[in-house]
Amino acid sequence: MTADSCLLCRGAAADDELERIEVWQDAHWRLTVSLSSEIAGFAYLEPKRHIRYLHELGGDEALSFGSVLARCMQALKDAAGAELVYLYVFGDGIPHLHVHLAPHRAGDALNEQMIRGEIVEEKLPNGMTRFFSDTFPALPRGDLEATADRVRSLLIGG
Numbered sequence: 806m807t808a809d810s811c812l813l814c815r816g817a818a819a820d821d822e823l824e825r826i827e828v829w830q831d832a833h834w835r836l837t838v839s840l841s842s843e844i845a846g847f848a849y850l851e852p853k854r855h856i857r858y859l860h861e862l863g864g865d866e867a868l869s870f871g872s873v874l875a876r877c878m879q880a881l882k883d884a885a886g887a888e889l890v891y892l893y894v895f896g897d898g899i900p901h902l903h904v905h906l907a908p909h910r911a912g913d914a915l916n917e918q919m920i921r922g923e924i925v926e927e928k929l930p931n932g933m934t935r936f937f938s939d940t941f942p943a944l945p946r947g948d949l950e951a952t953a954d955r956v957r958s959l960l961i962g963g
């Protein structure tokens with residue numbers, strides 16, 4: 806997909822089609838709020854420039870991302886009377902970066918599930934709760950350590 810054929814590059818012109826309304830923008834970013842959602846204030850933060858994925862973020866968008874994100878999340882939290890705002894980035898739908906922001910209140914439609922299958926909760930001795938899927942058990946610890954080693958090497962060498 807190129808910028809010419811990208812729905813999100815059309816900006817406000819595509820908002821009706823996507824059932825959302827623009828609530829803020831600056832030179833690099835725009836924030837829209839969904840008009841078709843289980844969640845009040847469910848929003849999308851997107852760069853105006855055609856940047857596909859978060860790992861490709863660069864330039865002024867990369868420099869401003871943190872402060873823009875925090876400002877938008879604070880406004881969504883306050884406007885929706887939420888306790889906090891969940892953030893989701895997937896990227897395998899429309900290949901133009903869109904950060905999903907979901908104000909969350911206790912008992913609403915959102916949960917903490919990130920994996921498929923029946924979720925099993927395990928209380929740990931330290932008081933934390935571990936969530937895992939009965940369909941996808943944890944991978945062998947050695948495999949996970951090897952991946953961690955590769956990430957460390959890519960980031961700091963070694």
Ligand SMILES: [Zn+2]
Pocket residue numbers: 807808811812813814854855856900901
């Ligand atoms: Zn685009």
